[in-house]
Amino acid sequence: CGIFGVVGVTDAANFVALGLHALQHRGQEAGGIVSHDPDAGFQSARRFGYVRDNFTSQKVMETLPGELAIGHVRYSTAGSKGQTAIRDVQPFFGEFAMGGAAIAHNGNITNANTLRRELIERGSIFQSSSDSECIIHLMARSMGRNIPDRMEEALRKVEGAFSVVAMTRTKLIGVRDPLGVRPLVLGKVGDGYALSSETCALDIIGAEFVREIKPGEMVVITPEGVKSHFPFRPQPSRFCIFEHVYFSRPDSILGGRSVYETREAIGRELAKESPVDADIVCPVPDSGTPAAIGYSLQSGIPYAMGIIRNQYMGRTFIEPTEQIRNMGVRLKLNVNRALIRGKRVILVDDSVVRGTTSRKIKEMILDAGAKEVHFRIASPPTAWPCFYGVDTPQREKLLAATMSESEMREHLAVDSLKFISLDGLYRAVGEAEGRNNACPQYCDACFSGDYPVIPADKVDEGFEM
Numbered sequence: 005c006g007i008f009g010v011v012g013v014t015d016a017a018n019f020v021a022l023g024l025h026a027l028q029h030r031g032q033e034a035g036g037i038v039s040h041d042p043d044a045g046f047q048s049a050r051r052f053g054y055v056r057d058n059f060t061s062q063k064v065m066e067t068l069p070g071e072l073a074i075g076h077v078r079y080s081t082a083g084s085k086g087q088t089a090i091r092d093v094q095p096f097f098g099e100f101a102m103g104g105a106a107i108a109h110n111g112n113i114t115n116a117n118t119l120r121r122e123l124i125e126r127g128s129i130f131q132s133s134s135d136s137e138c139i140i141h142l143m144a145r146s147m148g149r150n151i152p153d154r155m156e157e158a159l160r161k162v163e164g165a166f167s168v169v170a171m172t173r174t175k176l177i178g179v180r181d182p183l184g185v186r187p188l189v190l191g192k193v194g195d196g197y198a199l200s201s202e203t204c205a206l207d208i209i210g211a212e213f214v215r216e217i218k219p220g221e222m223v224v225i226t227p228e229g230v231k232s233h234f235p236f237r238p239q240p241s242r243f244c245i246f247e248h249v250y251f252s253r254p255d256s257i258l259g260g261r262s263v264y265e266t267r268e269a270i271g272r273e274l275a276k277e278s279p280v281d282a283d284i285v286c287p288v289p290d291s292g293t294p295a296a297i298g299y300s301l302q303s304g305i306p307y308a309m310g311i312i313r314n315q316y317m318g319r320t321f322i323e324p325t326e327q328i329r330n331m332g333v334r335l336k337l338n339v340n341r342a343l344i345r346g347k348r349v350i351l352v353d354d355s356v357v358r359g360t361t362s363r364k365i366k367e368m369i370l371d372a373g374a375k376e377v378h379f380r381i382a383s384p385p386t387a388w389p390c391f392y393g394v395d396t397p398q399r400e401k402l403l404a405a406t407m408s409e410s411e412m413r414e415h416l417a418v419d420s421l422k423f424i425s426l427d428g429l430y431r432a433v434g435e436a437e438g439r440n441n442a443c444p445q446y447c448d449a450c451f452s453g454d455y456p457v458i459p460a461d462k463v464d465e466g467f468e469m
């Protein structure tokens with residue numbers, strides 16, 4: 005999901021709408037905005053679909069007045085799937101002591117089932133099926149003296165990955181979990197401030213990037229300034245390495261590094277680790293493009309746009325049903341026949357999850373008359389599900405959970421298939437020595453099975469780590 009908030013600017017909701025539009029790649033199912041104005045109080049609008057279709061009309065934006073607003077774009081990883089329940093669309097708002105609060109959450113709470121059961125037993129009335137709603141109830145029940153204190157207390161009970169943007173009647177609040185799994189950045193806009201999942205959304209509103217919120221940090225922001233606290237027990241951070249590979253936008257800056265440059269470096273590493281003789285290097289657009297450019301630069305094999313992407317399709321993987329995903333590949337990607345015929349082609353994609361994309365692409369490339377097809381993948385085999393806010397399917401559906409690299413090559417029926425090594429990926433994100441196995445610098449659980457937080461709910465449901 006994507007989260008965004010601003011304080012201290014006129015018509016804050018308009019800034020939030022723009023920010024969410026720039027974060028649309030993080031969630032395309034639904035979006036919502038909550039604003040606050042001293043006269044109108046809290047106001048909210050939550051809709052299915054794209055930000056541009058919902059939060060551009062004057063009619064909607066007029067209902068969201070004030071100098072303080074937050075918003076969320078949704079990609080379902082917990083709660084209902086797809087566009088079925090508007091009640092699961094964030095931000096969530098709750099009225100309780102001191103005027104209440106609204107929150108927008110990116111990540112996944114790994115002990116949400118337990119928290120929910122306990123809260124319901126003690127009288128909380130849940131409005132949604134979302135894990136994130138627990139935070140509001142925990143805040144409402146807290147005896148803290150002010151809302152930031154209540155939020156601290158609530159979040160100390162929550163396990164898993166959370167970047168949160170919240171608002172009271174007067175304050176904008178941002179928090180990252182102690183491991184800092186999901187991103188969150190601070191920007192300065194005019195006389196006010198902004199919080200955003202990624203820097204690309206600061207650019208769109210003309211905000212200046214100030215800094216990242218640190219893992220385990222809470223910032224409480226008013227137009228007067230930013231106050232920082234560290235409410236959690238300090239731990240070595242474990243930022244999601246898959247944000248670098250796929251999830252974030254290439255024009256964002258993560259951990260002081262351009263995502264684009266990291267992806268290009270991944271492609272270079274891949275070319276060093278797994279060279280092959282071929283005529284052209286083609287990306288599976290858009291997610292494979294920077295890595296393909298890196299592969300081409302390193303290998304000297306010409307880069308070519310052998311697959312063209314229909315720009316009017318979103319991220320197909322994000323579609324929650326298998327049927328739509330299957331259709332999705334053809335609706336989204338088409339082979340540039342003239343380029344492919346008779347060629348030995350290296351195809352570069354960011355990841356293989358279920359194998360849907362690679363299987364279809366291979367068929368299309370062979371139909372177009374390619375002589376050889378070589379897959380190069382910019383991440384290690386995805387062998388484990390993510391429980392921290394990326395929607396990987398159950399373990400059984402992951403190609404790499406049941407097959408070795410050579411079995412996957414046979415299954416996809418391609419001339420060769422190579423994934424970047426975990427160490428190669430770490431080198432590309434700037435860790436010259438590779439992965440520190442004693443204390444890994446990132447979360448890489450979907451590749452390694454090394455889960456930095458025990459996914460308690462899943463373990464209860466029978467998941468074996």
Ligand code: 5GP
Pocket residue numbers: 250288291292319321322353354355356357358359360361362394395396
């Ligand atoms: P597959 O078709 O193998 O199931 O998925 C691989 C494709 O989906 C890749 O092209 C990649 O760009 C995209 N992808 C991989 N993992 C994720 C994810 O967790 N979320 C989203 N939205 N897309 C993904």
Ligand code: SF4
Pocket residue numbers: 185244245246247389390391392393394447448449450451
């Ligand atoms: Fe990111 Fe993978 Fe960890 Fe999930 S399991 S947070 S996708 S690195």
Ligand code: MG
Pocket residue numbers: 288289290291292353354361
């Ligand atoms: Mg892709």
